[in-house]
Amino acid sequence: MTENLANLFTFGNMQFLMRGVAMTLLLTLIGCLTGLIGGFLLAYARSSKGNLLAPVRWGAMIFVEVFRRIPFLVTLFLVLYTAQMILPRAPLFWVAVISICLLCSAYMAEIVRAGMESVPTPQIETAEVMNMPRWRITWIIVLPQAWKVILPSAVSYMVMFVKDTALASQAGVFELMFAGKALxxxxxxxxxxxxxxxxxxxxxxxxxxxxxxxxxxxxAHRHTEGGIR
Amino acid sequence: MNYNLQFGQIAADIPYILSGAWPTLWITFVTFFLASSLGLFVAMARLKGGVVASRLAGLWVTLTTNSPLFVVLFFLFNGLPEWGILLSPIAATLIAFIAISSGYLAEIQRGGIQSVHRAELDAAETLGMSRMQTLRFVITPHVVKTTYPALSNFFIFTMLGTSMASLVGVNELTGRAIEVSSRNFRSIEVFTVVALTYVALSILASISLALAGRIFFRVKARIM
Known part of the structure; x- marks a missing residue:
């Protein structure tokens, strides 16, 4: 047992594992940032109005529902094989990045939507009456209030994404779990x-x-304390 | 790009892949019900237990909700044999899934129990209800109603999570997809079929859970 411990905890092995940690963090961070932007665009598209934009609305809804309902492992394999079909030597890191971005966008879309829906509708209706365009309503009225709801859930979901990146090792991507398997x-x-x-x-x-x-x-505390601003 | 999608070639394997939905479903059901029971026990220990019990329950929740299921599964399946404990794929899967899910389910149920107001219990006492009557008519309906959406979400989450069991050799939906695609190299087609099956299964689960909630517990759950 002590011999095994000494074999594992060498400087080289720890350095190797730390590189895995760095990759896991990098994957999660890229996924979350892209996911926040993608999720916002999806939520924005999903809340659009008018018959002309109906296909956009449906497209966003189908994207979110489909990628929230496919296990990440299956998404990963699908992206891997599709990438290899298009580009026979597709870099595995980017396969993992694309899969995690798909997953994060779909989940973040629901978080952003919940945040945007938390803003009282009378405010939005007033702005509409004042003939404000929708992007301005979103930018100066909805988002400054919605981020308080979005941010805590987004950070909590990051925990889930960290754990999901472990599956990327199964597609041969170097990160923490892959480093462990290599050892x-x-x-x-x-x-x-x-x-x-x-x-x-x-x-x-x-x-x-x-x-x-x-x-x-x-x-949540600040929100109630500040009252109507 | 010289790969042509040929769904015809996998047509013969489709029934075999699709019947992988049964292991997926039974693992999901067993995990969900055993983990909910364990979760309720942990939640009660956290709320009503003594100092030691509630600390231990809190520790259990922190440990399980912050460990990746996939790594726990590998630990149980590939690590424990070192200590002479050889788990079968299905045993390792069930232990890992039940342990990890119990932490999440404990938190959901704790939130539900805590949302019962003191005033409701006082009112029940004033009406002369016994402890069992209070549990039956006041606490349970309230807890079920508040936790139902989160529980049904978690059910679907568990169902999607069971795909990880394929990585230790359980022959469920994803496991069969891996097996078939390594045999005929029609990976994209096979995984598309499996992905669509998961979408269909989870939509079916969402709809039936929402209907069950409406009929039995008067919960107005949103289907999508």
Whole structure:
């Protein structure tokens, strides 16, 4: 046991795992940022009005519903094989990025939609009566109030995305779980390696979960305290 | 780009892939019900237990909700044999899924129990209700109504999560897709069929859960 421990906790191995941690964080961050923008566009498209924009509305709704209802593993394999069909040597990192962006956009779209719906409708109706264009209503009336609802859930969902990126290792993408599997393949004790990987994931996701909870109480508190501004 | 989609080639395998929906569904049901029971136990320990019990329950929730299921699954399946514990794929899957889901379900149920107001219990006492009557007519309807949307969401979430079981060799929907696609190399077609099956199954689950909620618990759940 002690020998196994000494074999695992060498400087080189830890450096290797830390590179995996960095990649996991990078994947999650890219996914979340793209997801927030994509999710906003989807939510905006879904709340559009008029018969002319009906196809846009339906397209956004189908995208969100479909990607929220396919397991991430299946999305990953689909993106992987499609990418390999188009480009025989598709870089695996970008396969993972595209899959995580699809997942994040679909989930963030629902979060953004909930945030936008939390703004009292009379405010929007007043702005409409004043003949404000819809993008301006969204930009200066809806978003400044909606972000308080969006941000805490977005951070909480980040925890979920961190965990989903572990599946990217199955498509051969280098990140934390892949680093763990590589160490196991090198003959290190799988029990210790996976326990270490689990701890590393916990160390990433626990602060994020706490941040989400803190933001939730903090922003909700300020909201009631400030009253109507 | 010299790959042509040929769904005809996988036509013979489609019934085999689709029948993978049964393992997916039973794993989902078993996980969901056992994890809810464990979750309720954890939630009660957290709310009504002593200092030690509530701390332990809190620790359990923190640990399970912050660990990736996939890594836990690999830990159980590939790590534990080192200690001489050899789990079958299905046992490892069920243990990992029940453990991880119980943390989330405990939080959902804790929120539901906490949302019962003191005034409601006082009113029940004033009406001369016994403890069992209060539980039956006041607490349970309230908790079910407040937790129902979150629980039905989690059910679907569990169903999608079961796809990870394929990675330790459980032959469910995704597992069969991997098996068939490694045999005939029609990966895109096979995974498209599987993706559509998941979409169909989850929409079906959403609709039936929303209907059940409306009929039995008077919950106005949004289907989509």
């Amino acid at each position: 196991v393949n090198r003959g290190l004790d799988p029990l210790l390696v996976f326990a270490t990987v689990l701890l590393a994931y916990f160390a990433i996701s626990w602060p994020l979960a706490r941040l989400g909870q803190w933001l939730e109480t903090r922003l």
